[in-house]
Amino acid sequence: MTIPVEKVAGPRRKNKADFQWSEEHAPEDFHERLFELEEKGELVVQRVDTEHIEVPVKYGRTKKVPIGHTWHHKSCGQCGHIPGYSTSIFWVNRKLGIEYEDPSDQTSCTAWNYYASATSNAAAQAAVAVRNFATAYETGRFPIIHCGTSFGHYKEVRHELLAHDHLREEVRRVMDALGKPLVLPEEMVHYSEWFYAMRHEIAKHQVRDFSNIAVTVHPACHYYKLVEGDAIYDPEVYGGQRTAIVSEVAQALGAEVRDYSTWFDCCGFGFRHILVSRDFTRSFVTQRKIKRMKEEADPDVTLTHDTGCVTALDKSQFAAKAQDPDFATIPVMSEAQFAALAMGAHPYLVCQLHWHAADYKPLLEKMGIDHEKAWAEFEEATARLERGEQKYLTWEDADV
Amino acid sequence: MQASAQLTPTHADSAAYKLGITYPDVPLAEKQRLFDEVKADERFHDYLYGCYECGICVAACPSARYYDFSPRRIAQAAAREDIELIYQQMQEDIWDCSQCFSCLRCPRGNNPGGIITVMREVAVNNGLESAKQALRGYTRIIYKIMSTGTQVSPDMLQADAFPDWGPSVARVSEKLDLWRRALPPETHHTTTTGWQISTKTLVELYLIWHKTGALNMISELDASLHSLLEEVMEDLLDEQGYELD
Ligand code: SF4
Ligand code: SF4
Numbered sequence: 221m222t223i224p225v226e227k228v229a230g231p232r233r234k235n236k237a238d239f240q241w242s243e244e245h246a247p248e249d250f251h252e253r254l255f256e257l258e259e260k261g262e263l264v265v266q267r268v269d270t271e272h273i274e275v276p277v278k279y280g281r282t283k284k285v286p287i288g289h290t291w292h293h294k295s296c297g298q299c300g301h302i303p304g305y306s307t308s309i310f311w312v313n314r315k316l317g318i319e320y321e322d323p324s325d326q327t328s329c330t331a332w333n334y335y336a337s338a339t340s341n342a343a344a345q346a347a348v349a350v351r352n353f354a355t356a357y358e359t360g361r362f363p364i365i366h367c368g369t370s371f372g373h374y375k376e377v378r379h380e381l382l383a384h385d386h387l388r389e390e391v392r393r394v395m396d397a398l399g400k401p402l403v404l405p406e407e408m409v410h411y412s413e414w415f416y417a418m419r420h421e422i423a424k425h426q427v428r429d430f431s432n433i434a435v436t437v438h439p440a441c442h443y444y445k446l447v448e449g450d451a452i453y454d455p456e457v458y459g460g461q462r463t464a465i466v467s468e469v470a471q472a473l474g475a476e477v478r479d480y481s482t483w484f485d486c487c488g489f490g491f492r493h494i495l496v497s498r499d500f501t502r503s504f505v506t507q508r509k510i511k512r513m514k515e516e517a518d519p520d521v522t523l524t525h526d527t528g529c530v531t532a533l534d535k536s537q538f539a540a541k542a543q544d545p546d547f548a549t550i551p552v553m554s555e556a557q558f559a560a561l562a563m564g565a566h567p568y569l570v571c572q573l574h575w576h577a578a579d580y581k582p583l584l585e586k587m588g589i590d591h592e593k594a595w596a597e598f599e600e601a602t603a604r605l606e607r608g609e610q611k612y613l614t615w616e617d618a619d620v
Numbered sequence: 621m622q623a624s625a626q627l628t629p630t631h632a633d634s635a636a637y638k639l640g641i642t643y644p645d646v647p648l649a650e651k652q653r654l655f656d657e658v659k660a661d662e663r664f665h666d667y668l669y670g671c672y673e674c675g676i677c678v679a680a681c682p683s684a685r686y687y688d689f690s691p692r693r694i695a696q697a698a699a700r701e702d703i704e705l706i707y708q709q710m711q712e713d714i715w716d717c718s719q720c721f722s723c724l725r726c727p728r729g730n731n732p733g734g735i736i737t738v739m740r741e742v743a744v745n746n747g748l749e750s751a752k753q754a755l756r757g758y759t760r761i762i763y764k765i766m767s768t769g770t771q772v773s774p775d776m777l778q779a780d781a782f783p784d785w786g787p788s789v790a791r792v793s794e795k796l797d798l799w800r801r802a803l804p805p806e807t808h809h810t811t812t813t814g815w816q817i818s819t820k821t822l823v824e825l826y827l828i829w830h831k832t833g834a835l836n837m838i839s840e841l842d843a844s845l846h847s848l849l850e851e852v853m854e855d856l857l858d859e860q861g862y863e864l865d
Binding site: 310493576577 | 662663666680682683685686687715718719720721722724725737741744754755757758761762765766769770771772773774776777782784785786788789791792798799800801802803804805806807808809813814815816817818820821824825827828829831832833834837838841
């Protein structure tokens, strides 16, 4: 599905419709060095050797995205504070009949101690990444990374490991002590790339009509800025001048993607700011993102694809509304939750929208979802837990 | 670090000012030593290629919009090796950065955000006042990450910690145990970590912190946090039959 480049050629912007990546300015493809080191026996490369889809990435290159047989590298922020995010990712896999592993032998990337507090170092960060990769490799499944920061950080770690012999040496020494090989995957794959790759399949299973839903997209900085290249740029979407991530999934589901002028701006999460300097985060979210989106695009929902972005954009709106009753809020969710809703997922039992802050009920109504009935179903299900009839709800319980 | 008695005032718009940081001036040789540490980091050379002073990074920078902060000044000071200014930035500016890396738009190929990452590490390693102040109230997160391998946990959602996030936080915290048990993925029933993490994973993680010196990094910053973590890690490693060299 095409989003023409003219969509981003606002009154003051003149974009070239026939934009082409220049090989001359493209950075080296990391695969060359990766395979060279593999050949020398310096590291193990986990190949994408199961069924996969090739997707277009920056500089006219492609990336292999495995469909199944995946090992889900979860995000602590998603699982901890936005649990409908990871639940929706798994639910969509299950609905499409794709098997996956949700491991307990997994740490986060621990990059908060890198980007927020700087209380880690390059060797520790690389060892944490490689330990997770080696663990996935031992299961024979390919890692799919849920968090945008983990994804960007791991790309940076890969760069460091490929560039510096002594870092590889140090990490190898640590891995030896753990009894694990030094593994890097052939491709770093973010879950949102899987959703992009699977968008037509997802659309085939769509049961709710989204043709009346307008969305804005916030692309995550750590997905496409942190390490150049290796992010999805589709010539059919904005002429390949912007990352197509999320936008193309929303389009494939029949929603209207609307542009706004601060598309490139970050979400204001800031790592340490969201915890200890939230006045900055709140100001940035409300003034630079939400108000701009509202005034310029008036979307029904804003979609993003990273933990920090959902958190900052969603939670920061309450204070602005409390201070100014006329402040118009916008519901926030991941495209995984949006896609799950399109495929008929329950808004509470699957998408867990009660963990979100900005008012999402008008959106559900527009999607034709009876949220009062859905909430009653959620309460009925949790009452069974309270009565001790069941300890946990299961996937079967989620499909009422 | 040798410190003179003089305390340096801070810029009124910086995070340093808001945090109430005053910091000791130090001899030029000490400032040089700190910069040498920054420069010795091999990432530094990947992150700096000179500076056109064009300000493209500033236009993209979220922190520059709300603080007296500029990635251009960071890149410039580093390129000119202005050690007085770099010391000032390490005490006043670096904690303003959002680490979003929008500044990678730089036409020169610079990474001011990356330079800041390195400067922060040097500030932490040397126990600089700015690092101590900026990370005050952050101890719990460092503890959580190093002891569990995850940072954001469901039980962090407490209404008094996030009053500006509205009533949804209070609702979640009140129903936390029930709502976690209502999550279909079996790994998600936890409240103190984002997902269930195996003991084997923690053992391997603790070995990483020990063997890479990451645990030692925080001894300058917070001695009691360091000894607490050391104890937690040694207990588990001992129990699992690991001896540390
Ligand atoms: S990484 Fe820091 S300096 Fe760079 S744009 Fe983001 S906030 Fe600004
Ligand atoms: S760091 Fe780059 S973008 Fe910023 S002023 Fe210098 S040359 Fe321009």
